[in-house]
Amino acid sequence: MIHRSFISVVLVLCTLSALLTGCWDTKDINKRLMPVVMGICKEKNQDYRIILQIPSPEKKGSQYMESSSATINNAVDNIRTKAEKSIDLLHIRLFLICEKTAKEDIGDIIDYAVQANDISIKGLLAIARGDFDEVIHHQLTANPELSSYDFFSEQAGWTPETTIVRLWEAYRDIQSYTQDMSIPILTKGTDTLYQFEGSAIMRSDKMVGEISSDEVLIYNVFQERYTGGTIEVADQSSVRIKKASIKHTLHWSESGPQLKSCIRLKVELLENKNEESEEQITRKLKDIIEKRAQKLIADLKNDKADVLAIGQLFRKKMNEEQIKDWKQHWFLTLDDEVTAEITILNSIYLKSPNKIKKPSQ
Numbered sequence: 032m033i034h035r036s037f038i039s040v041v042l043v044l045c046t047l048s049a050l051l052t053g054c055w056d057t058k059d060i061n062k063r064l065m066p067v068v069m070g071i072c073k074e075k076n077q078d079y080r081i082i083l084q085i086p087s088p089e090k091k092g093s094q095y096m097e098s099s100s101a102t103i104n105n106a107v108d109n110i111r112t113k114a115e116k117s118i119d120l121l122h123i124r125l126f127l128i129c130e131k132t133a134k135e136d137i138g139d140i141i142d143y144a145v146q147a148n149d150i151s152i153k154g155l156l157a158i159a160r161g162d163f164d165e166v167i168h169h170q171l172t173a174n175p176e177l178s179s180y181d182f183f184s185e186q187a188g189w190t191p192e193t194t195i196v197r198l199w200e201a202y203r204d205i206q207s208y209t210q211d212m213s214i215p216i217l218t219k220g221t222d223t224l225y226q227f228e229g230s231a232i233m234r235s236d237k238m239v240g241e242i243s244s245d246e247v248l249i250y251n252v253f254q255e256r257y258t259g260g261t262i263e264v265a266d267q268s269s270v271r272i273k274k275a276s277i278k279h280t281l282h283w284s285e286s287g288p289q290l291k292s293c294i295r296l297k298v299e300l301l302e303n304k305n306e307e308s309e310e311q312i313t314r315k316l317k318d319i320i321e322k323r324a325q326k327l328i329a330d331l332k333n334d335k336a337d338v339l340a341i342g343q344l345f346r347k348k349m350n351e352e353q354i355k356d357w358k359q360h361w362f363l364t365l366d367d368e369v370t371a372e373i374t375i376l377n378s379i380y381l382k383s384p385n386k387i388k389k390p391s392q
Contacts, residue, residue, distance in 0.1 A: 064096075064114055065122040070159070070167040071140055072129035074099060081106040082167055083118070092170055103143045120149045126156050126198070129163040130238070133214070138205060138236035145202045152199040158231050158238065160218045169219045194230040194247055195256070205236050209342025209357045213242055213250055234336040234358075242338070246327045249320070252277050252294055253339040264315045267304035273297050273376060283348045289366040290341060294320055297374045313373045324369035337362050 070082035082097040096118075098109035111118050126144060128137055144150050159166040194215045204212040212233045217225040230247055232240035242250055251257040257275040264270060274297040282289040300312065307315075331338060335358050342357040353361060 062116050064116045064118045066096075066118065066120065067122055068125045068127060068167070069120075069123050070097075070127045070129075070163065071103065071132065072163050073132045073135065077101070079103045079106050081110065083110060084167065095168060103140065104147075120147065121151060123150055124154050126154055127159045127167055128156065128214075130158050130160045130216070133158045133231060133233075133238040136236050137201075137233075141198065141201050141205060141236070144198050150198075152197065152202070154198045156196050156198065156201055156214050158214050158216045160216050160228060162219075166217070166219050166225075169224065193227050194242075194250060204233070207342075208354050209337065209346055210340035211235065211336045211338045211358075213338040214238075216241065232331065232334050232336050232338055234334060239336055240330060240334040242327065242330075246323050249294075249324045249327050250339065251275075253292075253341075261301065262298075262316065262319065264312055264319065265305065265307070267302065268307060268312060269301045270298040270312070270316065270375070271301050273299055279344055281344055281348065283345065287364040287366070288345050288348075288361055290344070290368070292324075292367070292369045294324070294369065294371045295374075296320070296371065297376055299377050300375060309375055313375060316373050317371045320371040320373075321369055324371075328365075328367055328369070332363050332365070335359060335363065341365065341367075 064083075064085050066083035066085045068084035070080075070084070072080045074080050078099045078101055080097065080099045081103060082095055085094050085096065087094045096110050096114060098106045098113070100106035100109060107118075107120070126140070128140060132140075144154065145152055194213045196212050196214050201212055201214075204210055213230040214233060215230050216228045218228055220226040227244065229244050230242040230250065231238045232242060248257065248260065248262070252275050255277065257272070259272055261269055261271050274295075276295045278293045278295070280291040280293075296316070298316070303312070328339070337358055342354075342362060345357075345361075346354065349357070349361070
């Protein structure tokens with residue numbers, strides 16, 4: 032009996048201990064501020080201006096805290112000093128960098144974020160175009176609790192026509208001889224939180240050009256990240272991409288690298304108001320894809336930035352010196368050809384003059 036009573040007492044004490052621990056954890060959470068967005072912009076005196084966006088259920092929106100200093104770490108420490116609660120950076124999921132700073136150098140920003148013990152390397156990167164304050168402080172009147180991070184969620188405003196790059200990917204690409212990165216560019220939206228304006232072409236840690244919204248499709252296919260989207264084939268017709276894949280054929284001759292890429296798209300017809308035939312739509316879409324790819328690769332060569340990571344495909348065919356010279360020499364001499372193969376999945380429903388007879392007058 033004594034033994035059973037002792038066990039009962041121990042179980043009761045363990046239960047109470049667990050409950051108390053849970054209470055203390057709740058109090059700790061209530062005493063912390065957990066920002067989800069960090070805005071970063073260099074000022075004229077080269078100080079870093081840091082803005083933290085913190086969800087605020089009480090305000091049904093967000094609160095903002097900011098500071099400036101010669102280093103990002105000092106600016107964050109200044110914010111911590113002013114805050115009435117401790118600040119936990121572990122929940123930061125989006126880093127918004129002003130365009131001016133992106134064109135100068137983002138290396139220090141990436142180094143800080145990756146080396147900080149309390150920041151997740153899965154955080155996303157974006158470049159803010161226009162007035163930095165207006166972009167980062169922008170809230171929708173109809174939905175003020177929507178945060179900047181929510182906009183990049185696949186369940187929210189993010190679409191496959193935009194690029195996605197995470198901190199660890201940015202750190203990898205800055206260090207790489209054979210690939211660069213592309214960071215989404217956004218402005219303040221009207222009906223939506225943000226408006227995407229294509230994507231930045233980064234050469235190492237500097238923005239040197241742009242990919243248009245239309246060309247982002249090609250980028251995502253090369254990255255094998257394209258999961259769907261809509262393309263206007265002509266003024267009166269459009270298709271939805273159901274599946275996209277790419278196959279590369281590589282060769283290294285005496286003159287240098289040669290690449291033949293075949294983009295395969297499986298699409299569904301959405302609109303065909305001009306009642307064009309399957310062959311006409313297929314030909315037009317093929318022409319659109321191939322021209323976009325040719326223009327994008329030409330622009331990347333001009334910018335000496337391999338955001339398509341073509342160098343990674345040839346890495347096993349190069350020696351150490353060739354790898355180091357890829358962006359400055361071999362990428363520029365690349366003999367490339369991109370073709371497209373289009374399959375219309377619902378072609379049986381195409382309304383063309385050859386398939387449907389119009390009623391007699």
